[in-house]
Amino acid sequence: xxxxYVLLFVAVGMGMLLAAAQETDxxxxxxxxHDQLGKYLTDSEGRALYLFRNDERGGPSTCYDGxxxxxxxxxxxxxxxxxxxxxESLLGTVERDDxxxxxxxxxxxxxxxxxxxxxxxxxxxxxxxxxFLVSPYGEAVEPRDEATAxxxxxGKPAAAxxxxxxxxxxxxxxxxxxxxxxxxxxxGKPAAAxxxxxxxxxxxxAGEKAEPTEEEGDGADxxxxxxxxxxxxxxxxxxxxxxxxxxxxxxxxxxxGPALAGNxxxxxxxxxxxxxxxxxxxxxxxxxxxxxxxxxxxxxxIRNSWGNDFGLTTAxxxxxxx
Amino acid sequence: xxxxxxxISLRGLLAALVCLALAAPLALAQTADELLDPDPxxxxxxxxxxxxxxxxxxxxxxxxxxxxxxxxxxxxxxxVIDAQFSPVVYDxxxxxxxxxxxxxxxxxxxxxxxDYEAELHENTHFLTSSRSRGSVVVFDGMVFHxxxxxxxxxxDAQSGEELWxxxxxxxxxxxGFSSGPIFADGKIIVGPSGADAGGAPxxxxxxxxxxxxxxxxxxxxxxxxxxxxxxWDPPSAAEWGGGSSWVPGVYDPETRTxxxxxxxxxxxWAGEQRQGDNLxxxxxxxxxxxxxxxxxxxxxxxxxxxxxxxxxxxxxADLEIDGETRRSxxxxxxxxxxxxxxxxxxxxxxxxxxxxxxxxxxxxEDDGTPIIDDDMxxxxxxxxxxxxxCPLRWVDFEPAAFxxxxxxxxxxxxxxxxxxxxxxxxxxxxxxxxxxxxxxxxLPDSFDRLGGLTAMDPVSGDVLWEWTFGYSQRSGVVxxxxxxxxxxxxxxxxxxxxxxxxxxxxQQRLTAYIQANPITYSVDGKQYVAIPVGGEGPLxxxxxxxxxxxxxxxxxxxxxxxxx
Numbered sequence: 001x002x003x004x005y006v007l008l009f010v011a012v013g014m015g016m017l018l019a020a021a022q023e024t025d026x027x028x029x030x031x032x033x034h035d036q037l038g039k040y041l042t043d044s045e046g047r048a049l050y051l052f053r054n055d056e057r058g059g060p061s062t063c064y065d066g067x068x069x070x071x072x073x074x075x076x077x078x079x080x081x082x083x084x085x086x087x088e089s090l091l092g093t094v095e096r097d098d099x100x101x102x103x104x105x106x107x108x109x110x111x112x113x114x115x116x117x118x119x120x121x122x123x124x125x126x127x128x129x130x131x132f133l134v135s136p137y138g139e140a141v142e143p144r145d146e147a148t149a150x151x152x153x154x155g156k157p158a159a160a161x162x163x164x165x166x167x168x169x170x171x172x173x174x175x176x177x178x179x180x181x182x183x184x185x186x187x188g189k190p191a192a193a194x195x196x197x198x199x200x201x202x203x204x205x206a207g208e209k210a211e212p213t214e215e216e217g218d219g220a221d222x223x224x225x226x227x228x229x230x231x232x233x234x235x236x237x238x239x240x241x242x243x244x245x246x247x248x249x250x251x252x253x254x255x256x257g258p259a260l261a262g263n264x265x266x267x268x269x270x271x272x273x274x275x276x277x278x279x280x281x282x283x284x285x286x287x288x289x290x291x292x293x294x295x296x297x298x299x300x301x302i303r304n305s306w307g308n309d310f311g312l313t314t315a316x317x318x319x320x321x322x
Numbered sequence: 323x324x325x326x327x328x329x330i331s332l333r334g335l336l337a338a339l340v341c342l343a344l345a346a347p348l349a350l351a352q353t354a355d356e357l358l359d360p361d362p363x364x365x366x367x368x369x370x371x372x373x374x375x376x377x378x379x380x381x382x383x384x385x386x387x388x389x390x391x392x393x394x395x396x397x398x399x400x401x402v403i404d405a406q407f408s409p410v411v412y413d414x415x416x417x418x419x420x421x422x423x424x425x426x427x428x429x430x431x432x433x434x435x436x437d438y439e440a441e442l443h444e445n446t447h448f449l450t451s452s453r454s455r456g457s458v459v460v461f462d463g464m465v466f467h468x469x470x471x472x473x474x475x476x477x478d479a480q481s482g483e484e485l486w487x488x489x490x491x492x493x494x495x496x497x498g499f500s501s502g503p504i505f506a507d508g509k510i511i512v513g514p515s516g517a518d519a520g521g522a523p524x525x526x527x528x529x530x531x532x533x534x535x536x537x538x539x540x541x542x543x544x545x546x547x548x549x550x551x552x553x554w555d556p557p558s559a560a561e562w563g564g565g566s567s568w569v570p571g572v573y574d575p576e577t578r579t580x581x582x583x584x585x586x587x588x589x590x591w592a593g594e595q596r597q598g599d600n601l602x603x604x605x606x607x608x609x610x611x612x613x614x615x616x617x618x619x620x621x622x623x624x625x626x627x628x629x630x631x632x633x634x635x636x637x638x639a640d641l642e643i644d645g646e647t648r649r650s651x652x653x654x655x656x657x658x659x660x661x662x663x664x665x666x667x668x669x670x671x672x673x674x675x676x677x678x679x680x681x682x683x684x685x686x687e688d689d690g691t692p693i694i695d696d697d698m699x700x701x702x703x704x705x706x707x708x709x710x711x712c713p714l715r716w717v718d719f720e721p722a723a724f725x726x727x728x729x730x731x732x733x734x735x736x737x738x739x740x741x742x743x744x745x746x747x748x749x750x751x752x753x754x755x756x757x758x759x760x761x762x763x764x765l766p767d768s769f770d771r772l773g774g775l776t777a778m779d780p781v782s783g784d785v786l787w788e789w790t791f792g793y794s795q796r797s798g799v800v801x802x803x804x805x806x807x808x809x810x811x812x813x814x815x816x817x818x819x820x821x822x823x824x825x826x827x828x829q830q831r832l833t834a835y836i837q838a839n840p841i842t843y844s845v846d847g848k849q850y851v852a853i854p855v856g857g858e859g860p861l862x863x864x865x866x867x868x869x870x871x872x873x874x875x876x877x878x879x880x881x882x883x884x885x886x
Contacts, residue, residue, distance in 0.1 A: 031546070082547060089552035106557060136546035137558045 027076050029091060029105065030083035031136045034122060040133035040141050041086065041105060043112075046119025049074060051108040051140055053130040058107035060094050071111040071124070071131065074103040090138050106138025128255055228304050228312050236301025239294050243286060244302070252306040257283060261306030269313060272299055273321040292318040352412055352461050352479075357505055358575060363844040366412045367505055368457040369721065370841070373638035374572045376723035377801045378842045382849040383884060384804030388818045388828045394850055394883040395432040398876060399425065404453035404859030405877045406719055407502070408798065408839035409852055412460045415479075416843075416852070418879065419458050419502055421451050421470030426482060429852075430845040432881065436482035443471035445754075447496035447519035452859040455719050456502030456570040459510060461531060466510045468499035474512055474529055488534035490527060495754040496520035500566075501719075506573035506580050507611050509537060513567025513582050520754035521562035521588045526571070526580070526607070528614060538614030542567065542584045542602050549616070550601035559596040562753050564588030565603040569633040569719045574649065577666040579617055580609045581651055583633035586626045589747040589757040593702050599624035604632050606653060608668060618668025622655050622692055627699055627744060628682055628709075629760070630656050634717045637724045637731070641781050643671050652724065652780045654733055657683035658716035661690075662780055674783030676776065677737060678769060681712040705745040712739035712768065721798035721839060723807065724780075730821065731780040732807050736794040738864060739768040764864040772866055775799065775809055777824060787824030792866035798839035800851070810836030810853045812863045812872050816880070818851075830882070834875035835863060852881045 028044045041049045050071065055062050063071050073096060080103055082088035092104040103110045113124030113131070124131045125141065132140035241250070247257030254260070266272055276295055279285035286295070292315040299318070303310040352366060360366050362379045369376050383391065401420045410417050416429040422442050426435040442451055450470040459466040464485060465477040472491020475484055490512060491497035497516030504511045509528040516522030523543035529536055543563035544550040554560035564587045571582030587596060587603040602616075604623035609616060623630045636651040641662060643650070649665045658677025663670060670690025684693045698709050716735050723732040745759040766772060773795025777786040793812040800808045806827070807819040812835040818828040834856035842851045856875035863872050 085545065085547045087546040087551050087557060090546070090557060135558075137561050138556070139558050139561075 026079050026081045028081040028083045029086050029103065029110075031085035032120070034133075034141075037122065037125065037133060037141050037143065039085065039136050040122070041110070041136065042119070043074065044083070047112055048116050048122045048124070049103075049105075049110045049134055050113055050124050050131050051105075051134050052111060053132070053140065055109050061096060061102055061109040063109075063111065064097065070114050072114060073100075074110040074112060075100040076103060077101070085136055087136065087138075105134055108134060108138065110134065123258075126255075228300060232297050232300050232312070233304065235294070236297035236299070237305075239290065239298040240301050243290070244298065247283070248302075252302065260302050260308070262308065266303045266308050267310050269299070269303070269310070269317070270321060272303065273313070273318060277318075277322060287322060292316075292322075352463070354461070354505075354508055357461060361413075364412050365410055365841040365843045366460050367410060368408050368502065368570050369572070369635070369637070372505065372573050372575060373724075374570075374635050374721065375637055375639065375726065375801075376721055376799060376839075377725055377803075379803045380842055380844055380849045381802065381804040382844070383802070383806065383842070383851065385806055385820050385827055387884060388804070388806055390884050391818070391828055391830075391851070391882045392885055394430075394881045396878055396880045397427065397432040398878045399854070400876065402858050402876045404861045405838040405854050405857035406796070406861075407454040407854065408457045408721070409841055409854065409879065410457045410460060411841065411843040411845075411852075412479075414845045417458045417460060417465055418854070419456070419467055420454050420877075421446075421499075424458055424465060424467050424477060424482065426465075426479075427879075429843060429850065429881075430848070432879070438467075438475075438477050438482040438484065440469055440471075440473070440475065440484075442469065442498075443493045445493045445496055446471040446498055447516075448860060449519050450491075450496075450498030450500045450515055453500050453861065454502075455500055455568065456504075459503050459505045461505055461510075464531065466503050466531065468501065468503050468512050470498045470500075472498040472514055474499075474503065474510065474534060476531070476534060486534040488529060488536065490514055490529075490536070491516065492522050495522050497522035500568050501570050504570050504573055504580075507575065507578065509611065511571065511573065511580055511582075513542075513569075513571065515566040515568045515585075517564035517566040517585050517588045518756065518758060521564060521757040522566075522753070523560065523563045524565035524567055524584060524603075526567055526582050526609060526614070528580075528611070540607065540609050540614045540616065542582075542605075542607060543587075544601065553599040553601045555597040556595070559587075559598075559600070562588060562757065563600065563603065564757075566631075567633065568631060570635050572636045572638055572651070573611065574638045574651075574665050577649055578611045579665055580611050581636050581638075581665070582607055582609075583631070583635070583653075585631035585633055586623070586629050589751075590627060590629055590760045591700065591705070591744050591746045591758075592625055592627045593700070593705075593746055595746070596625065600626070604630045606632060606636065606651075606663070608651075608665070617666070618663075620653075620661075620663055620668055620670070620690065622657060623683065623694065624692075625699075628711050628742065629714070629762075630683075631718075632656055633719065635719075635721050637722060638665055639724055639726060639780075641671075641729070643781055650780075652722075652731060654717040654722060654735070655683070656713075656715055656717055658713050659683070659686070660731070660733065660778070660780055660783070661686075663690075672781055672783070674778075674780075676733070676735065676778075677713045677716045679712050679739075681710055681739075700744050706743055708741050708743045710739055710765070711742045714738060714740040714742070714762070714764075715794070718796060720796050720837075723799045723801035725801045725821065727803075728821070729779060729781075730786060730801075731778050732799050732801055732821075733776045733778060734773070734795045734797065734799055734809060735776055736773045736796075736864075737769040738772060738794065739765045741765060764862070766864050766866045772864060773811065775807070775819065775824075777807075777821070786822075789819060789824050789826070792869040793872070794864045796837040796861070796863060800840045800842055802842055808840045808842070808851055808853070810838065810840055810855070812836065812865070813869070814855075814873060816840070816853050816855075830880075832880055833873070833878060835872040837861070837863065838877075848883060848886075850881050850883045852879060854879045 090106040093101040252261035277287035295318045296315045299313040416427045418425040423439045475487045491514040496519035500515040526540045542565040566585040587600045604626040605621035641650045662672040741763040743761045771790035774790035797810040805821045838854035840853040858874035
């Protein structure tokens, strides 16, 4: 029964989308404004667009297969229109291997990020130091340090290398649920978005990461104060560096994976263990590679570092979760 | 205000009383009509009239008696800046503008009526904290002043009390005001300056005089999606593109057109990093007063690399051209030309080369396309090489005058060459810092004179007379119905010229060099001529080798009149 309603909702949503698509004859590239990052390009529905530094400006896309699942290319049929604040002179296209046309801006092939689900989401900004939002001037949007954003001397973006993933802010649940109900079909929407399990997308909130308060640890377990053996933490750190840091950042600041530092969702121990063991949302499963002890150690490590304080996870708990 | 009636009634008496009661406050409530056609006694805006003609119909002081001029009063203004402003006078009150203040003086005695002083933001750049161009606007009982830190403030004209304040400039990157606002159809028009300060792209804005609300903005460096943006390659060059309006523009009520000059692009170095024509830098732009939409533009230097700020205030005039009366904008280009454009359409009507030896801007095609010597540009591998740039500043900020009765244009100017080396800005340049890496060295003896005053017909280009000397001329002029032209100069001389012959009929050596602008006005029927004197700041006044150094000082004002 519930499934029926969801399908009905999806069908109605698709109908509305089609109607909207017919009204606005051509798809457009628009400009949106981010509090910290300034202006960036979106599609006509407000979804953030990215450039890939590994592409060559003016050249073809180099993002296919797994890359294109995470970073679906902005493909369209017919012509593309420049919305307000977007330079028509910089719009272009480049052909993909399958013959489809990918939108470009100042020669940069444009992409979505599969984990962005609602207008305003900019979860891919700075990912891996190679994925960036695109400014209306055709440049990678580079993060500004907070002093600058506050109007301090010289509004200069920090150097590209200094990507500060802590600036990645995300919206809270309500909007995601709506987004999840939207159909993810061809019409320029990312096919890969289908696989996204929004429940598993851990998100942090701007300004809270640095000093998470006790109240925020309202996950299933809540805050715990028991002693964590230092050897467990050390083992966890070692496992983390070998398996997790590439995506989540050496200090849990996030990257192509979400930030773990100050992330209140880590309070939910069973969810954390499920994610590590079984993967999901673009994260591979680690259950086959890591022992119960190793999983327990890395879970303890991430749940008690970088401002997190959620207590010890034992190998027995891991075993039960398998 | 006082009327005599043959029949005295209670009602008439009441009306007279009401009239008297209102007289004081109304005295300062200047109306739009008064700005369109000012009382002959007043000099209420930068150019006296909105056309910026700097012409006064007063003739009590004339060429027959000007040699009797005596000092009426003088006053130290107690600030030290590059004083490039013009006082204004409305109804017996003189208003003086500095980057952080306005002083209201009794125009007949020099007594201080009130002063307003603001604390400028700590980021205020020296280019806007050290110089004051243009004037305040007096309108509707208010005095409008553009502060050095980019705020436009409205003051009560009677008390100097601040009524509202609108932050216009992006002070975080050093964008402020170097010049005062102008009045246009009830709006206050401003052009912030940030180019050489920190690179901020230029704008011209219209604010509601009642509440300071920004009504429209014209981007002199187009933003993405605006026409002209495609003339910047790479497009990111437009993000910090310069194009400041350092000097007041002009408003023509007849064609409802606001015209502003736009400065050079930033950084000075073009190289590979700033290709294209770089609209609308080094251009004049004309905007619709109601919407701010571009009506036309005239770019003098595409992709400027020589610091050619095309900013000198135009004058609006009806000129007879080919048997037709044309509503015209008379413009002096920094590159040494006087050009005439149709004020409504921008059509190129006339041009005259006034500087003797041009090395960059060589001339014009018939259709108004400028001819530029591209060999004077710096190729990518020519950073640090020197070029002899002639002129660098045939005119700068100094305003001209125009006598509509005789059709004569009085143009202060300077013949000069500079050695210029240009190089890319440092790699670690960030917006908010000086984006330039050029060196300038004046060649003061390139010609037999430096500064001068040229009286000419702007249509035919015929020169009636010319007065010249050994300093750059950076003060503006006043023309009067007394057939006189007044001008101050860096040699401490304040002079009255015969408008027909150029003879110096009267001159007075004052305390310091002069680069501010004279005005004339009358109070209680007595005509005065005022000139601000002195100052000190980053602007360098060039002098020929045989001339004594200029004398700097704090800023004073000297006011002259005929003996009673």
